[in-house]
Amino acid sequence: MNFVELLKLRRSIRNYKDQPVQEEVIMEIIKESTLSPNAGNEQPWEFVIVNNKKMLKRMSDESKKNILNRINANPKDYAGRYRGMLENDSYNVYYDAPCAVIVLGRSGLKNLFVDCALAASYFMMAATSRGLGTCWVNLGAEIRDPELIKELGVPENSKIVAPIALGYPAKIPAAPNRKEPKIARIIT
């Protein structure tokens, strides 16, 4: 796929077809995502593949519960704007996608979040280039139940950085408007 086309097709997808994603395709996408630049070639990432809707529902419920507790403890929390959605039982933070991949980062590394975000960016483009859709689901990252963390295979020294919903898009929405890029200064 042509890069300019890819830039336009890579949208956050919130509506998926009921069509499974082959594990082989997921592995190809993960492999391409590790070609991203990263500080000192540390490659601080690791991946969990959740190709199971029941597990995704459990992850969604756990994350919603924890974020609502956080909002209740601190009504100024940035996630407060999502309270209505989070209180809706039928709202699944993974948008009922058939699959999700979680990018984990090794704790203690300085560039952990940035490096994993770069890999996530590659992941989303690599998925788009195969006709798949993705959505980086921040609201799905608040998984604290030790039992669930264990079932997901998250190693003790790792953090959940990017949970990415993955599936075939039912609809690719138009891009929301972007502001004209703000150029603070041009030095020539």
Place this chain on the structure above:
Amino acid sequence: MNFVELLKLRRSIRNYKDQPVQEEVIMEIIKESTLSPNAGNEQPWEFVIVNNKKMLKRMSDESKKNILNRINANPKDYAGRYRGMLENDSYNVYYDAPCAVIVLGRSGLKNLFVDCALAASYFMMAATSRGLGTCWVNLGAEIRDPELIKELGVPENSKIVAPIALGYPAKIPAAPNRKEPKIARIIT
């Protein structure tokens, strides 16, 4: 350019041709970089274009000095491994590129670093698709001199997230080996 080709050509470039980069092309790349996903469509980024080698040399000297001071204060600092390079007067952290673009992020936003990293990722690909080379230069980010910050036009409420060297590559190196991606678990 085809995406798979792009993935292979996007390398961190540390050796640039002495060929200027047209401002128009830089603006196109910046525009494409703002198509990246970002939390809540905040678009928390802003850009400084430094198309001037003298300014880049000043930025490099300032950043090297500050990182060396940091290492001297704390010999366990992660940048300690770069001490030799940083002490070398002829080493320019921007690799003598003709140009650099700094991605700034608005302070106080929760997803600042991740969102700007996503835009930086798009920037590096958009540059590659035009035959340009880039290198995200972490060692160039330590600019503290208030006078220099003012000259660069960095607003008070902004942080330097990603200084990216930009220019035509003298040589595109082979990709350093990637480890096989580590899959913590597959849940089916």
